Amino acid sequence: MAEDRRGQRSSRGGSGAGRGSSSGGGRGGSARGGHQGGRSGDGKPAGGGRPTGGKPGGKRPSSSQQRSFRGRTEEKPRTADQAAYDGPDLPEGITGAELDRGVRAQLKGLPEKLAARVARHLAAAGAFIDEDPELAYQHALAARARASRIAVVREAAGETAYAAGHYAEALSELRAAKRMNGATDYLPIMADCHRALGNPEQAIKLAKSPSVANFSSEAKAEMTLVEAGARRDMGQLDAALRTLELAPLTSKSRSAWVVRLRYAYADTLEAAGRESDALAWFHRTHAIDSEELTDSAERADLLERRQS
Incomplete structure (x- = not known):
């Protein structure tokens, strides 16, 4: 079918996905607010307030007791952004060494431990993209949460989003990657995202980009399939046939x-x-x-x- 373009992703080397900043949720102690007035000369609380140290005339809590009171605040549930930052559990067998050398080179500007974590999430995204694209996408999001300014990370997020059927997100991520590195090989996927989002005219516009002339035979075929599919979406069967006959x-x-x-x-x-x-x-x-x-x-x- 014409829609098979989305079911036949090209395997691109590189990112491992077919080819950012910490939001901590630490515990917080409760603030010790309240009136801390002293006592007047007659032994009553100054200003009419209540005593702060228990029963009148009794002993004040020790400093250790006060500390134990402050430590009882329950942890707050993690937000969606925090959960995305944490990402899925990383399989023990994935080290990040599975990535292409060029991808690892792009991560060298990060601190060593951060680069290692991002690399593992990217490698996991590549490992799961065919069997569980949604899980692959979550790994790519975890990498993006830590390193959103690196093109290959945005590329991985875009490709896994596309594989998982999140076409608006895929289009946004691939646009970001293209702005960062100027690459044009994302165009067929971007065009197909436009089709999936009900914008065949935009898909055809991308298919007519001058850079398509310099594509490899396989990439040109991908773009031809998308353009022909967009023509069919618009009811232009004759135009779709002419597009395919030029291939x-x-x-x-x-x-x-x-x-x-x-x-x-x-x-x-x-x-x-x-x-x-x-x-x-x-x-x-x-x-x-x-x-x-x-x-x-x-x-x-x-x-x-x-x-x-």
């Missing part, structure tokens, strides 16, 4: 991006009522889909039954 559909490569281009083309042909052409392209997709990334064989079988 290398007949490439001899068996890479995943070729499989997905052919599948999207076949799917759009069927949506446009061109069932015979769709059947041919579902067969062409299945011929190179050795890893069964798509259900092209089943789609072809259904069309054959319909036409028989």
Whole structure:
């Protein structure tokens, strides 16, 4: 389907996620407020207040007793920001050494212990992004809470948010990363976020960015899929077909991006009522889909039954 773009994330090396400041919640002792007046000459409290030391004429609490009174304040529940800062528990087997060398280099400006903690959260985000994207996102948020001014951290937050279906958050994080490092390889994901948020026009606008011309073949295919999907969202099936026909559909490569281009083309042909052409392209997709990334064989079988 055209929406399969979001279900087929490209595995980007680097951050480990498909590729900030402490808010403590310490205990506070209760303040010892209240009237601390002395006594008048007749032994009564000055100013009409109540005695501060227990029964009249009795002994005042010792200093140790007073300290024990102050220490009984219960801890307050942690706020959402504090919980995000703490992040999920870090698996013992994840050390941060799993990250790409370039990512670790970006963390060198942090204090050593802080860099180590951020690295572990980034590595955990990368480890969980496929099996549990929401958990990966929480690890990325913990890294961001500690190092929000580092581009690779914002990139990880954006990619995990995208994987977990938090498209507005993903768009915000990837915009921040792009402002920091000027990278353009986030554009296909950003465009797809616009689609998911109901803004296909913005997706098409990003797809027409001049920088797309310099993309790798795989990245160009990703952007083509998003643009074609946005055209379909707007009911422009003919325009979607023209967009896909400009892509290398007949490439001899068996890479995943070729499989997905052919599948999207076949799917759009069927949506446009061109069932015979769709059947041919579902067969062409299945011929190179050795890893069964798509259900092209089943789609072809259904069309054959319909036409028989």
